[in-house]
Amino acid sequence: MSFFNAITRLRNSLWIEWRIAIRFLAESPLQTLLISVAISVGAAVIVFITALIMGLQTNLINKTLGTQAHIRIEATQQHNNFSEFPDGKYVWIFENPRDQRLQTINNWQEVRDTLDQYSAFNTVSPLISGPAFATKGSARASVALMGIDPKRYTGIINLKEYLTEGQFSIEASDILIGYQLAKDLGLRTGDKLRIDAGDNHQSVMNVAGIFELGVRELDRRYVYTSLKQAQTLLNLPGGITILEIKILDVFSAEYWAQRIQKLTGLYVQSWMESNGQLLNALNSQSMTTQIIRVFVAMSVIFGIASVLAVSVVQRTREIGILRAMGSSQQQILRVFLLQGGLLGLTGSLLGVLMGYTLIQIFNAIDTKLFVIELETSMMLSAIFIATLAGVLAAMVPARRAAKYDPAVAIRYV
Amino acid sequence: MSNSPVLITPDNQQIVLQLDKINKVFNEGTPLANHVLHDVSLQVSRGELVALVGTSGSGKSTLLNIMGLLDLYSSGKLRIQGHLTQGLSEQQRTQLRSESIGFVFQFHHLINAFSTIDNVLMPLMLRYGKPNQEQTEYAQYLLNEVGLANYAHTATNRLSGGQQQRVAIARALVTRPALILADEPTGNLDTQTADEVFDLFERFNLEHQCAIVIVTHDPRLSARCPRTIRLTDGRIVYDGASANLPNAFTKAV
Numbered sequence: 001m002s003f004f005n006a007i008t009r010l011r012n013s014l015w016i017e018w019r020i021a022i023r024f025l026a027e028s029p030l031q032t033l034l035i036s037v038a039i040s041v042g043a044a045v046i047v048f049i050t051a052l053i054m055g056l057q058t059n060l061i062n063k064t065l066g067t068q069a070h071i072r073i074e075a076t077q078q079h080n081n082f083s084e085f086p087d088g089k090y091v092w093i094f095e096n097p098r099d100q101r102l103q104t105i106n107n108w109q110e111v112r113d114t115l116d117q118y119s120a121f122n123t124v125s126p127l128i129s130g131p132a133f134a135t136k137g138s139a140r141a142s143v144a145l146m147g148i149d150p151k152r153y154t155g156i157i158n159l160k161e162y163l164t165e166g167q168f169s170i171e172a173s174d175i176l177i178g179y180q181l182a183k184d185l186g187l188r189t190g191d192k193l194r195i196d197a198g199d200n201h202q203s204v205m206n207v208a209g210i211f212e213l214g215v216r217e218l219d220r221r222y223v224y225t226s227l228k229q230a231q232t233l234l235n236l237p238g239g240i241t242i243l244e245i246k247i248l249d250v251f252s253a254e255y256w257a258q259r260i261q262k263l264t265g266l267y268v269q270s271w272m273e274s275n276g277q278l279l280n281a282l283n284s285q286s287m288t289t290q291i292i293r294v295f296v297a298m299s300v301i302f303g304i305a306s307v308l309a310v311s312v313v314q315r316t317r318e319i320g321i322l323r324a325m326g327s328s329q330q331q332i333l334r335v336f337l338l339q340g341g342l343l344g345l346t347g348s349l350l351g352v353l354m355g356y357t358l359i360q361i362f363n364a365i366d367t368k369l370f371v372i373e374l375e376t377s378m379m380l381s382a383i384f385i386a387t388l389a390g391v392l393a394a395m396v397p398a399r400r401a402a403k404y405d406p407a408v409a410i411r412y413v
Numbered sequence: 414m415s416n417s418p419v420l421i422t423p424d425n426q427q428i429v430l431q432l433d434k435i436n437k438v439f440n441e442g443t444p445l446a447n448h449v450l451h452d453v454s455l456q457v458s459r460g461e462l463v464a465l466v467g468t469s470g471s472g473k474s475t476l477l478n479i480m481g482l483l484d485l486y487s488s489g490k491l492r493i494q495g496h497l498t499q500g501l502s503e504q505q506r507t508q509l510r511s512e513s514i515g516f517v518f519q520f521h522h523l524i525n526a527f528s529t530i531d532n533v534l535m536p537l538m539l540r541y542g543k544p545n546q547e548q549t550e551y552a553q554y555l556l557n558e559v560g561l562a563n564y565a566h567t568a569t570n571r572l573s574g575g576q577q578q579r580v581a582i583a584r585a586l587v588t589r590p591a592l593i594l595a596d597e598p599t600g601n602l603d604t605q606t607a608d609e610v611f612d613l614f615e616r617f618n619l620e621h622q623c624a625i626v627i628v629t630h631d632p633r634l635s636a637r638c639p640r641t642i643r644l645t646d647g648r649i650v651y652d653g654a655s656a657n658l659p660n661a662f663t664k665a666v
């Protein structure tokens with residue numbers, strides 16, 4: 001680990017400073033212990049809160065994004081065309097909005113293949129979606145007919161995981177329906193269901209499986225069938241209406257959405273745009289934790305600084321002796337900077353351990369809530385930052401120690 | 414000391430310390446100004462053993478601190494082993510101090526966080542880092558010399574006052590300095606221990622030919638130094654053979 005290598009190298013080049021710093025810390029064990037505990041409590045709070053909020057947010061995002069694509073690509077909306085206006089003239093136009101028929105994406109295979117090239121995307125999945133009625137006997141429900149490519153769609157929503165009964169099949173006339181719809185229409189696997197997409201396009205389908213996505217609206221409306229079936233029913237042979245994308249880094253969705261929009265000229269929307277409120281909530285949460293972290297870090301820094309300030313006064317005579325023995329001002333400075341760094345290091349090591357334990361306890365208490373994960377990189381950066389903060393905190397007292405007049409310091413009792 | 418002024422000529426090679434009209438004013442330019450040293454001029458050569466005496470407040474410690482580059486003087490010239498110390502940076506002063514001078518103070522002034530031998534090695538460790546075998550052996554040799562062969566790894570606060578002062582002497586010698594400055598090294602020791610410590614100074618002065626300046630209030634000890642310098646109110650009133658020191662002075666101490 002290069003961090004520890006760096007410390008070993010530092011120890012060798014600052015051999016005597018390192019030794020004096022360690023001995024000084026060890027010589028007042030109670031003081032050292034108390035401040036280390038204070039630092040570690042601060043570090044533990046920071047680590048725990050950060051991990052907790054990260055876990056909470058990951059959980060929220062996973063839940064939200066589990067049942068939706070990160071990016072949706074649709075055909076551009078229909079709008080009225082106008083002829084060029086003559087220059088320098090105002091024109092009044094009375095415009096009726098166009099009706100929005102189902103729009104297919106032109107050359108969608110080409111677009112899909114192009115997007116397949118990007119390693120930033122996990123899945124690019126075609127979807128044809130349109131409104132329809134589902135009837136069983138005299139019961140009717142309006143549904144969204146979803147024609148999918150089953151292999152690719154697994155990357156968007158892994159339907160198999162959500163099946164509560166039956167099996168994953170959309171071959172021939174097989175369909176998958178949501179659990180709410182099944183309840184509304186009194187359906188079970190193996191039952192027949194009539195799908196009517198208007199314009200005399202209808203077909204009797206076979207319920208192969210029932211899923212529960214956990215989102216009421218989707219469980220009531222989604223009816224999955226094959227691309228081909230949906231195309232026939234919706235009268236859009238060969239076409240699709242939406243390309244869905246799952247992305248590696250969910251927070252880059254907006255960036256990629258804009259790039260794809262420029263690339264294809266299609267209407268592209270990221271999950272971040274369509275879930276503005278969630279994102280807002282996440283942001284203000286992050287800000288709150290940030291503020292807590294800053295304040296805890298500040299109190300830790302001031303704690304280290306005040307303990308070292310006291311220690312510098314206690315060590316006045318020894319500093320004078322060291323100067324008389326030929327130590328330079330820089331050496332004295334480094335002795336106290338090192339003490340700050342060492343306090344930060346040991347305190348945060350202890351703190352990370354405490355935070356880790358807290359998280360294990362949290363995870364053990366109620367596994368159903370959500371699991372907090374503590375990333376190694378987070379722990380390492382917490383230790384690194386705390387060590388740096390320790391050095392920084394030591395700056396003022398260390399400079400004071402270095403500036404002591406040796407002739408005066410030696411008389412100090 | 415590559416870029417500091419060097420002033421070694423065949424004539425003054427033997428001169429370890431040279432003061433020329435040194436003045437010291439504390440709090441200069443303020444209403445609290447205190448002129449402590451007046452035109453102090455003196456020379457100390459290699460191998461000399463000098464007693465610095467005077468009443469309390471006469472400026473002995475101040476003078477010693479200036480000689481040892483622990484304190485700055487207000488005017489005059491100070492040379493240590495030929496190096497003119499005027500205009501040296503703090504870093505250069507530190508280097509000159511660590512190369513040429515060893516200190517012994519009244520209150521032994523050891524660093525309790527370290528063992529006896531580490532205290533002796535401290536000046537070397539501050540200069541060179543981790544001590545090598547030769548340095549460690551020399552420190553052990555010095556501990557033998559001051560009669561503390563078996564105390565190398567003892568915590569210093571377990572030692573008696575006389576023992577601690579002997580450690581301080583070994584520490585002052587470990588860099589083989591040209592000059593040792595001792596400020597009342599026997600000040601808080603009983604007579605017998607004081608004599609033993611002084612014996613050590615005498616021996617090292619002879620064996621290592623290092624110049625030693627000892628501040629002392631003890632007329633018996635100053636009488637054992639070949640040369641005595643006497644300060645009164647910051648002025649040198651006597652500088653010569655201890656044997657010739659006027660009686661009036663010895664009684665006044």
Ligand SMILES: Nc1ncnc2c1ncn2[C@@H]1O[C@H](COP(=O)(O)OP(=O)(O)OP(=O)(O)O)[C@@H](O)[C@H]1O
Nearest residue numbers: 439440447449467468469470471472473474475476
């Ligand atoms: N840092 C200082 N600031 C102001 N005045 C000082 C300072 N140090 C010493 N003095 C003054 O300088 C004078 C000489 O002090 P110094 O300690 O050199 O005397 P001394 O001869 O060593 O006395 P003693 O025998 O008691 O140790 C005293 O009047 C003292 O008050």
Ligand SMILES: [Mg+2]
Nearest residue numbers: 473474475596
């Ligand atoms: Mg004095």
